Amino acid sequence: xxxxxxxxxxxxxxxxxxxxxxxxxxxxxxxxxxxxxxxxxxxxxxxxxxxxxxxxxxxxxxxxxxxxxxxxxxxxxxxxxxxxxxxxxxxxxxxxxxxxxxxxxxxxxxxxxxxxxxxxxxxxxxxxxxxxxxxxxxxxxxxxxxxxxxxxxxxxxxxxxxxxxxxxxxxxxxxxxxxxxxxxxxxxxxxxxxxxxxxxxxxxxxxxxxxxxxxxxxx
Amino acid sequence: xxxxxxxxxxxxxxxxxxxxxxxxxxxxxxxxxxxxxxxxxxxxxxxxxxxxxxxxxxxxxxxxxxxxxxxxxxxxxxxxxxxxxxxxxxxxxxxxxxxxxxxxxxxxxxxxxxxxxxxxxxxxxxxxxxxxxxxxxxxxxxxxxxxxxxxxxxxxxxxxxxxxxxxxxxxxxxxxxxxxxxxxxxxxxxxxxxxxxxxxxxxxxxxxxxxxxxxxxxx
Numbered sequence: 001x002x003x004x005x006x007x008x009x010x011x012x013x014x015x016x017x018x019x020x021x022x023x024x025x026x027x028x029x030x031x032x033x034x035x036x037x038x039x040x041x042x043x044x045x046x047x048x049x050x051x052x053x054x055x056x057x058x059x060x061x062x063x064x065x066x067x068x069x070x071x072x073x074x075x076x077x078x079x080x081x082x083x084x085x086x087x088x089x090x091x092x093x094x095x096x097x098x099x100x101x102x103x104x105x106x107x108x109x110x111x112x113x114x115x116x117x118x119x120x121x122x123x124x125x126x127x128x129x130x131x132x133x134x135x136x137x138x139x140x141x142x143x144x145x146x147x148x149x150x151x152x153x154x155x156x157x158x159x160x161x162x163x164x165x166x167x168x169x170x171x172x173x174x175x176x177x178x179x180x181x182x183x184x185x186x187x188x189x190x191x192x193x194x195x196x197x198x199x200x201x202x203x204x205x206x207x208x209x210x211x212x213x214x215x216x217x218x219x
Numbered sequence: 220x221x222x223x224x225x226x227x228x229x230x231x232x233x234x235x236x237x238x239x240x241x242x243x244x245x246x247x248x249x250x251x252x253x254x255x256x257x258x259x260x261x262x263x264x265x266x267x268x269x270x271x272x273x274x275x276x277x278x279x280x281x282x283x284x285x286x287x288x289x290x291x292x293x294x295x296x297x298x299x300x301x302x303x304x305x306x307x308x309x310x311x312x313x314x315x316x317x318x319x320x321x322x323x324x325x326x327x328x329x330x331x332x333x334x335x336x337x338x339x340x341x342x343x344x345x346x347x348x349x350x351x352x353x354x355x356x357x358x359x360x361x362x363x364x365x366x367x368x369x370x371x372x373x374x375x376x377x378x379x380x381x382x383x384x385x386x387x388x389x390x391x392x393x394x395x396x397x398x399x400x401x402x403x404x405x406x407x408x409x410x411x412x413x414x415x416x417x418x419x420x421x422x423x424x425x426x427x428x429x430x431x432x433x434x435x436x437x438x
Binding site: 012021022023025026027029030032033036037040041042043045052055060062063064065066067068069139140141171172173174175177198199200201202203205212213216217 | 255264274358421435
């Protein structure tokens with residue numbers, strides 16, 4: 001297996017906060033980890049402090065969880081080309097970790113090539129104002145809760161993912177794998193995306209408009 | 220959202236090692252994280268030391284990665300009911316982290332209710348000897364490499380997952396989500412598994428015998 005060729009890296013960042021949904025983050029990250037075997041990527045894992053970030057939702061203290069190490073705070077984040085925002089019930093918290101994330105998204109968005117959200121990660125982008133006037137989607141089980149946070153956003157209730165300009169928003173949790181593979185196909189080509197998909201033995205949703213979970217959740 | 224009821228917890232453990240595949244671990248873990256909102260679970264994250272465990276494959280130093288905090292070493296691991304073993308290219312390493320994992324699997328298996336492997340995590344179980352005489356499956360892209368490590372195992376080339384006694388082995392990476400949901404259905408019932416699946420907006424492989432990736436990878 002060849003390690004990646006040298007070239008100007010694509011600089012990717014991901015925002016983590018207490019109570020992020022593990023698969024929202026690690027679905028896309030696993031695809032990018034594998035992509036980095038053949039393409040030059042950097043990854044910055046951003047949070048409000050450098051302390052480990054737990055998936056434990058503050059309001060659900062008796063759940064099991066995992067803790068991930070950030071590489072940078074929002075204050076020390078390097079320049080990025082792509083920013084990923086996972087969701088999770090931790091977004092319901094109003095603490096400084098969430099507020100810092102929202103401020104960072106608002107400040108950094110104009111300098112990004114792409115913004116990609118998973119699940120209710122789109123709520124943070126909506127509160128930051130960067131989705132105003134855009135088409136976007138989110139988790140289908142809590143669609144109304146998220147939509148209420150972005151009254152100027154054109155929320156799409158039936159979509160596996162939505163692309164509007166340089167913003168890619170996906171539906172809930174596992175839809176993050178589909179949106180990142182669709183984005184990789186757009187940026188790196190179909191063969192690269194298909195090779196990754198086959199390596200992950202993942203059965204992709206390939207049509208952004210087909211969304212079985214909108215109906216499941218009554219939308 | 221109700222937090223879990225009090226009851227005797229089901230004690231789950233997962234083995235991590237340098238170069239584990241992120242989605243092998245976090246697909247099943249995310250399902251279990253969500254399950255723990257309604258059912259009493261504990262989780263022990265086991266590794267050879269308490270240092271953060273990176274997904275970076277030692278032989279591929281230029282790739283991007285994430286680091287996870289273990290909760291216990293193999294030497295301090297509490298009693299478990301269920302052990303999860305993810306895969307990853309780090310299994311190709313012969314260092315102490317992998318050797319310690321194999322020794323631990325060999326020692327702990329007789330005390331487990333269930334052993335669940337994802338991808339080439341089955342290679343560790345095979346080397347530990349606990350798959351001898353059993354039907355099992357693994358990643359399809361490197362099927363022959365893994366099968367050679369367990370000459371006394373009845374390797375199944377075409378299966379999304381295989382159940383033999385209390386051992387559940389799955390195919391590559393994302394098949395870990397299918398095997399854990401099938402296991403949750405077996406242990407906690409169909410409604411619990413379906414509710415989790417819908418919450419994750421995941422399109423399950425529901426038939427263990429249908430495996431499109433065996434053909435993709437020439438098996």
